[in-house]
Amino acid sequence: MKDPTTRKPVLQIDNLGKYFPVTRGIFRREVARVQAVDNLFLKLYPGETLGIVGESGCGKSTLARLIVRLLDPSRGKVNIELDDPRLHHLRDNRTGLIDITKIPRKSLLEYRAKVQMVFQDPYMSLNPRMRVGTAIREVMEVQKNVEPSKRNARVAELLTDVGLRADMADRYPHEFSGGQRQRVSIARALAAEPSILVADEPVSALDVSVQAQVVQMLLEIQSKYRLSMIFISHDLSVVKYVSDRVAVMYLGEVVECGKTDEIFNSPRHPYTEALMRSVPRLGVAANEIDVISGEIPSNISPPPGCKFNPRCKYRQNICSTKVPHNVDDGDGNLSRCHFTNELKLDGIL
Ligand SMILES: Nc1ncnc2c1ncn2[C@@H]1O[C@H](COP(=O)(O)OP(=O)(O)OP(=O)(O)O)[C@@H](O)[C@H]1O
Ligand SMILES: [Mg+2]
Structure with missing residues (x-):
């Protein structure tokens, strides 16, 4: 390591x-x-x-x-x-x-x-x-x-x-x-x-x-x-x-950055999970693909708090008021979500 x-x-x-x-x-x-x-x-x-x-x-x-x-x-x-x-x-x-x-x-x-x-x-x-x-x-x-x-x-x-x-x-x-x-x-x-x-x-x-x-x-x-x-x-x-690593961008920000297999298999940010699961892939029928709900907000007046909050299925009150922290793990990896340590998100294995 x-x-x-x-x-x-x-x-x-x-x-x-x-x-x-x-x-x-x-x-x-x-x-x-x-x-x-x-x-x-x-x-x-x-x-x-x-x-x-x-x-x-x-x-x-x-x-x-x-x-x-x-x-x-x-x-x-x-x-x-x-x-x-x-x-x-x-x-x-x-x-x-x-x-x-x-x-x-x-x-x-x-x-x-x-x-x-x-x-x-x-x-x-x-x-x-x-x-x-x-x-x-x-x-x-x-x-x-x-x-x-x-x-x-x-x-x-x-x-x-x-x-x-x-x-x-x-x-x-x-x-x-x-x-x-x-x-x-x-x-x-x-x-x-x-x-x-x-x-x-x-x-x-x-x-x-x-x-x-x-x-x-x-x-x-x-x-x-x-x-x-x-x-x-x-x-x-x-x-x-x-x-080797992947950074996921949403409305001008990097919302998650991590090792490639972790981003795909065990994402830590709800937007990464939504993005991964919205892509057509082998072995998954078209009607099982999860389209991300809601429109991409305007980048002229992005939503307050976490920019993904209006479309996030895990949203809580704090998400529309407080911008998530931006601390990486010392290796450049981060997930800008208030609940990143509590959520169990699905990747695409
Ligand atoms: N020179 C410019 N003047 C005004 N707006 C701009 C300019 N360049 C980019 N934008 C706006 O900035 C935003 C980001 O554009 P950008 O081209 O960086 O996106 P992108 O992620 O590369 O998109 P794509 O996947 O379609 O290539 C868009 O809303 C775009 O309209
Ligand atoms: Mg481009």
Whole structure:
């Protein structure tokens, strides 16, 4: 058994919030705010894959964009371990981590190298007019992390790593299948030598038949390059397959985080139980699937107390008045429910 105190996260998110203004009229007066991410706590440990699940609109992509700093947070901190000497002066003396909002714009290049993102649609991240070899080499030119004379060899190695052939470097993105294009964009992300990979629905746009191959390849490169990975997906079976731990999001918050088998087999939060049991699965007739009752509340005015309380079948009075605590077990695992220690919830074995 690991001693929790010796395990240091590579990413620690504290009380993160991202609010988007809702405006009206020609003067774009702010009339409300969408709380896309709110009161969110999360830890990612070295070399692990952390799956993130939750219904559409719960804030998964917003969280991913905050981590790679495509968005700036409205509140809270995203702290990251970065071993890049160019950023050492920004480290917190106590934790050794860097709050990414403190990284000045001119140093964002170094930051972005270490925390790379893979998007759902590989077309978006590849320039259609650039040969893929050139696109991968461009990253090394910008980052200056590989000597010029070694860049072509590195391109060839990266293409092989992601399951393509070295001679494919001369092709253009449209000459690849969807799955191959996603492999190219992963090779391009790797060219920057990241320590953290944030994959937002990386296989959701692909044919089911190639999803498994791309997922398998991701796991192989993760172990080869010792990456810590955040894997976002609405497909619970993929998440179950790839993740060491899983974080369950609801209305912008992480409501439960735990080891994958515990999340699936013995959830501790009523929303996790409801989410698991709402998914069609083998051996369970369609009429036995439990649809989560009630509508997802608006993230403009979420319910007070526990945000899940209006839909929760275990609700008690305290649930609509008091926000559940946010204490993890020292290993990043938590369940934000007032009754987490009393409930006996069902998983999907
Ligand atoms: N730029 C933006 N401006 C305004 N609202 C936004 C913006 N980006 C996201 N939102 C809102 O924030 C909420 C969370 O969106 P997000 O895309 O993070 O959800 P998601 O969990 O990734 O959903 P999906 O599973 O459908 O991809 C949604 O209500 C969305 O409409
Ligand atoms: Mg999304």
